[in-house]
Amino acid sequence: MKATAIANSNIALVKYWGKRNEEIILPQNSSISMTLDSLHTTTTVEFSKKLKEDSLIIDGKKVPENETEKVSKHLGLVRKLSGKELFAKVESENNFPKAAGLASSASGFAALSLAATKAFDLHLDKKELSVLARQGSGSASRSIFEGFAEWLKGSQIDGSDSYAKQIAPKDHWPELTMVIPVLTTKEKKIKSRAGMTQTVANSPLYQSWLDTIESDLDKVREGILEKRFSQLGKTAELNALKMHSTMLTTDPHIIYWEPQSITMMKEVMLMREEGIEAYFTIDGGPQIKILCLDKNAKKIENRVKEMKEVKKTYLCKAGDGAKLIDKDLF
Structure with a gap:
């Protein structure tokens, strides 16, 4: 068996x-x-x-x-x-x-x-x-x-x-790509399960998270089905930041980000300023995942590989x- x-x-x-x-x-x-x-x-x-x-x-x-x-x-x-x-x-x-x-x-x-x-x-x-x-x-x-x-x-x-x-x-949607620069290989101190329990218990922003989630779901679902990259990326990025906002306002605070996480978020925002359309998302941990289209994927991967904060990169499709x-x- x-x-x-x-x-x-x-x-x-x-x-x-x-x-x-x-x-x-x-x-x-x-x-x-x-x-x-x-x-x-x-x-x-x-x-x-x-x-x-x-x-x-x-x-x-x-x-x-x-x-x-x-x-x-x-x-x-x-x-x-x-x-x-x-x-x-x-x-x-x-x-x-x-x-x-x-x-x-x-x-x-x-x-x-x-x-x-x-x-x-x-x-x-x-x-x-x-x-x-x-x-x-x-x-x-x-x-x-x-x-x-x-x-x-x-x-x-x-x-x-x-x-x-x-x-x-x-x-x-074969053009949709996710570049994942690994910023640390250390196991996180607070597992997601424990982090969620704390957040629901006492974050003053948690209800706001629930109040806006249905709109985010509709926009992302439509973004995928209609292949609307800007809509998908903007909504996913803001959704991740809203989630982390509930953790930051939990007592005791839950801060999964490392200094290199913030560096990478700012790098993605800089890419957009330079005309490279890319968006980030972050789960319960320090890693930043970068959403982009295939035409920019190698350029973005090569760019983040040069950063001292990056240990390894993965280039992912669905x-x-x-x-x-x-x-x-x-």
Whole structure:
């Protein structure tokens, strides 16, 4: 009973920040993302009667108990679906830095959900997989899908109507590009989950975030479907800044940005002044992602590569959803 899946990371263009239910991860707002073609997680899951507990290896290292607990809890959902109480060995590899603001939990739990269900020979459709992945990491619900996806916040208490759906396939807008300059590979001190809880609890700006989110969703959805780059970029950039404003005004403050984050934001604004249309977005972490069109992508990538703050760059297009592969990690 063994299977391997690969899932790409996704970057939200309208962010998800804050939960209405912490236990089964139900969001306060819907969100829209682009699944990337260059940042992925590969995960192998094997259930066996010989195992006495779940074990987890990420990037060749045995994972501490607190992280294994999250994965065990998620495997418990799959065990419940299958009706089989077997422990699992899980091995996972990322081709990008983990927990550094590049959405490794999204690709991680999407790959885990698909591999674990297949290992038990369960055949979930994409909606069911999205609901399952959401309960591991909210943004993982979107990594099930290729191209562009919207995670619907839903209204049901059991979360049955909170899942992602595809807005457009990966080949819908081939000119749209995301340049990701890696500014740090260090794991962030405050995980997104803890940051959200604090923000919802006491940021005076949180209600304003919710009051403007539907308008942002409409503009970004339309921007993608109609390929209106300026509309998409402006809305995504402001949405990210609004999200971070709720964190900055939380007590105690949550400041994910590093000095190099601000340097990169200002560099993107300078590009626009010089006539290169580009926009930035930032998740719960220090990394800046730059949205641009293909005609400017190499120019932008070469420009940021020259900056002393940049350790590595990724050039991403819209990519595949989670899928099974034949090559196991063990």
